[in-house]
Amino acid sequence: MKHPCKYHPGTEALWYCAYDGLYLCQQCVDGDEDHRMEARCLLCNHDLLPAVQS
């Protein structure tokens, strides 16, 4: 696990907010898996970047 979620320490983060410098997991963003490529930060509402570059 490269980066744990800010709010779920046992969960790997899938998203990164460059504005806040936060790593967030899918639970924090949205439970809807149909929109996993369009995530927004729950704090600042900026677009999130994928935490893991593949």
Ligand SMILES: [Zn+2]
């Ligand atoms: Zn989380």
Ligand SMILES: [Zn+2]
């Ligand atoms: Zn943010």
